[in-house]
Amino acid sequence: ALVSATEMLKKAKEGKYAVGAFNTNNLEWTKAILQGAQESNSPVMIQTSMGAAKYMGGYQVCYDLVKDLIDSMGITVPVALHLDHGEYEDALKCIEIGYTSVMFDGSHLPFEENLEKAKDVVAKAHAKGVSVECEVGSIGGEEDGIIGSGELADPAECKAMSETGIDFLAAGIGNIHGSYPENWSGLSFDRLAEIADVIDGKPMVLHGGSGIPLDQIQKAISLGVSKINVNTECQEVFAAATRKYIEEGKDLEGKGFDPRKLLAPGTTAVTELVKERIQWFGSNGKA
Ligand code: G3H
Numbered sequence: 217a218l219v220s221a222t223e224m225l226k227k228a229k230e231g232k233y234a235v236g237a238f239n240t241n242n243l244e245w246t247k248a249i250l251q252g253a254q255e256s257n258s259p260v261m262i263q264t265s266m267g268a269a270k271y272m273g274g275y276q277v278c279y280d281l282v283k284d285l286i287d288s289m290g291i292t293v294p295v296a297l298h299l300d301h302g303e304y305e306d307a308l309k310c311i312e313i314g315y316t317s318v319m320f321d322g323s324h325l326p327f328e329e330n331l332e333k334a335k336d337v338v339a340k341a342h343a344k345g346v347s348v349e350c351e352v353g354s355i356g357g358e359e360d361g362i363i364g365s366g367e368l369a370d371p372a373e374c375k376a377m378s379e380t381g382i383d384f385l386a387a388g389i390g391n392i393h394g395s396y397p398e399n400w401s402g403l404s405f406d407r408l409a410e411i412a413d414v415i416d417g418k419p420m421v422l423h424g425g426s427g428i429p430l431d432q433i434q435k436a437i438s439l440g441v442s443k444i445n446v447n448t449e450c451q452e453v454f455a456a457a458t459r460k461y462i463e464e465g466k467d468l469e470g471k472g473f474d475p476r477k478l479l480a481p482g483t484t485a486v487t488e489l490v491k492e493r494i495q496w497f498g499s500n501g502k503a
């Protein structure tokens with residue numbers, strides 16, 4: 217069923233596990249993520265960046281696709297459809313259309329403006345039972361053309377943001393979008409703990425989930441992270457499996473060029489990765 221993320225993340229926080237939030241790009245990925253969650257009996261968040269939603273034909277298409285696949289695939293685990301790194305206008309649009317969760321990312325705005333807009337998104341979202349994620353500080357690296365500086369979030373700002381009534385908070389704690397550089401110093405657990413302390417027990421979100429070692433993932437969960445975003449790793453396994461299929465010449469055998477065959481190995485690879493990450497995050501069996 218399509219549900220808001222508030223309840224699933226609250227349960228995750230209490231149960232000391234995290235829910236995976238996987239970015240989708242098309243029909244195949246959406247099916248792969250839903251199937252991985254169903255096979256793991258796990259709650260899941262499917263998220264579209266603004267760019268991916270545009271690529272897919274708009275927010276309405278994304279909403280209809282997820283909703284219809286839940287029915288046609290017989291998905292029984294809780295699924296939240298979430299807007300990832302949304303601008304203010306996009307967040308409002310998604311609330312309107314039926315997304316069950318939105319991220320308003322005002323981290324690039326002056327802080328006061330980030331707070332004001334967050335308050336407004338919360339009011340409109342909560343009126344429709346939609347959950348809200350906001351961001352303070354900056355996640356490093358690039359995603360969909362948006363480049364973050366990677367500064368650690370200020371706990372006082374995190375506290376002020378949590379008081380706007382948001383449901384969960386994304387904060388920069390040394391995490392980076394995309395792959396991590398060789399000389400990455402790891403997550404700042406001190407800062408994570410300081411922030412978790414002042415946000416009224418709200419779940420925290422770990423962006424840039426691709427490439428963080430399992431021990432750091434587990435420590436982050438133990439300190440209050442309940443949602444972990446994974447995008448780049450899905451792209452990597454999809455590309456690798458597709459490349460292998462083509463390099464082995466499978467597309468040249470029989471009807472191997474049929475798009476349904478051509479896209480199958482990558483799709484299976486995404487399902488397998490989703491299942492593996494669900495195990496890492498501990499949400500398997502928690503549906
Ligand atoms: O918002 C999406 C995530 O933060 C994705 O990060 O591409 O490093 O997995 P990632």
Ligand code: ZN
Nearest residue numbers: 355423424445
């Ligand atoms: Zn992100």
